[in-house]
Amino acid sequence: MAASKRSVVSCFFLVLLLAEANAQGLKVGFYSKTCPQVEGIVKKVVFAAMKKAPTLGAPLLRMFFHDCFVRGCDGSILLDSSNNQAEKNAVPNLSLRGFGIIDDSKAALEKVCPGIVSCSDILALIARDAVVALEGPTWEVETGRRDGRVSNINEVNLPSPFDNITKLITEFSTKGLNEKDLVVLSGGHTIGMGHCPLMSNRLYNFTGRGDSDPSLDSEYASNLRKKCKPADTTTALEMDPGSFKTFDVSYFKLVAKRRGLFQSDAALLDNSKTRGYVLQQARGSTFFHDFGVSMVKMGRNGVLTGRAGEIRSMCRVRN
Structure with a gap:
C-alpha cells in the first residue's frame, strides 16, 4: 500500500513538472514579430460583439475555464464532432455561447497572418477582453499555445456548482491551483x-x-423560491443580482452575507483561507489584481508548445 501511494504521488508531481516545462514556452508578446496586430484584432471583434450582447461575457470567460480544466488550455473545447462526442457536447458545456466570436477572430487573423495564431491563444485573449469589456481588470496574456487534436466528451470532469469545499480544493489542486486561486476564480461569478x-x-x-x-x-432563499418552482428547468437567475453585466467585487459581499447562488459559492465560507479572502474582498479589494494573476496561472495549465499539437486553420476542426 505504501509503495502504491508513493507511486501515485510520484506520478502527480511528474504531471506538474511536465506542465511547468510546457508552460515555459509561453510568454507575453509571443507574436510580436509574426503577428503584431493579434491583440488589437481580437479586441476589436470582442468589443463589437459585446456591445451588441454584453451577456456573452460570462460564457466566454467560462469557456476558457472549461477548456483549461480538460486536457489543459489547448482549444479542445472549440472542436466540433460529427457524432456529438466532443467536449462541447458534454452537459456542463451545453450552456456555453460565443463560439462565433472565436470563429470571427480567427478569420480576421487568418487574413493578416495566416497559420500563425492558435485558437487556444485566441480563446485566452478573448477571455481577458470579455472581462475588460464589462469594466473588469486587464492583464497581460501569455501566448505561445498550440492547439490540441483531441476532444472527448468522456474526459469532461469539471468542478460542479454542487461541490463542497473539500472537493473544490482537490479539483483545483490537480490543476496546480491553490485555495486562493479557487476563491479568486470563483469571483468570475460576478x-x-x-x-x-x-x-x-x-x-x-x-x-x-x-x-x-x-x-x-x-430572506434570499424566500426570494429565490418565488422565481424557481420545484420543477422549473428554464428560469435564469442573476448570479450577482443588480450588477450581473458588470465585473466588480459585489460577488464577495453577497457570499459574505450567505447569498451566493450555488453550493460551491457558499462553500467558500467553509475553509479558513477561502473565507478569509471572501471577507477581505467584501471590505476592500485586491480582487482585480488577483484575478489577473490567477487567470495567467490557470492559462499555463497543460499547454502545448513548441512543435506539439498544431495551429488550426479553423477553430472548430482539426487541420
Whole structure:
C-alpha cells in the first residue's frame, strides 16, 4: 500500500513538472514579430460583439475555464464532432455561447497572418477582453499555445456548482491551483446567469425533510423560491443580482452575507483561507489584481508548445 501511494504521488508531481516545462514556452508578446496586430484584432471583434450582447461575457470567460480544466488550455473545447462526442457536447458545456466570436477572430487573423495564431491563444485573449469589456481588470496574456487534436466528451470532469469545499480544493489542486486561486476564480461569478436546476436543491428538501439549505440566507432563499418552482428547468437567475453585466467585487459581499447562488459559492465560507479572502474582498479589494494573476496561472495549465499539437486553420476542426 505504501509503495502504491508513493507511486501515485510520484506520478502527480511528474504531471506538474511536465506542465511547468510546457508552460515555459509561453510568454507575453509571443507574436510580436509574426503577428503584431493579434491583440488589437481580437479586441476589436470582442468589443463589437459585446456591445451588441454584453451577456456573452460570462460564457466566454467560462469557456476558457472549461477548456483549461480538460486536457489543459489547448482549444479542445472549440472542436466540433460529427457524432456529438466532443467536449462541447458534454452537459456542463451545453450552456456555453460565443463560439462565433472565436470563429470571427480567427478569420480576421487568418487574413493578416495566416497559420500563425492558435485558437487556444485566441480563446485566452478573448477571455481577458470579455472581462475588460464589462469594466473588469486587464492583464497581460501569455501566448505561445498550440492547439490540441483531441476532444472527448468522456474526459469532461469539471468542478460542479454542487461541490463542497473539500472537493473544490482537490479539483483545483490537480490543476496546480491553490485555495486562493479557487476563491479568486470563483469571483468570475460576478457576471452571468445561473439556472434553477443548478441551485433549486438548496430551496426544497435539502436534507430530505422539506427544508432549505441552512447556509443560505433565509430572506434570499424566500426570494429565490418565488422565481424557481420545484420543477422549473428554464428560469435564469442573476448570479450577482443588480450588477450581473458588470465585473466588480459585489460577488464577495453577497457570499459574505450567505447569498451566493450555488453550493460551491457558499462553500467558500467553509475553509479558513477561502473565507478569509471572501471577507477581505467584501471590505476592500485586491480582487482585480488577483484575478489577473490567477487567470495567467490557470492559462499555463497543460499547454502545448513548441512543435506539439498544431495551429488550426479553423477553430472548430482539426487541420
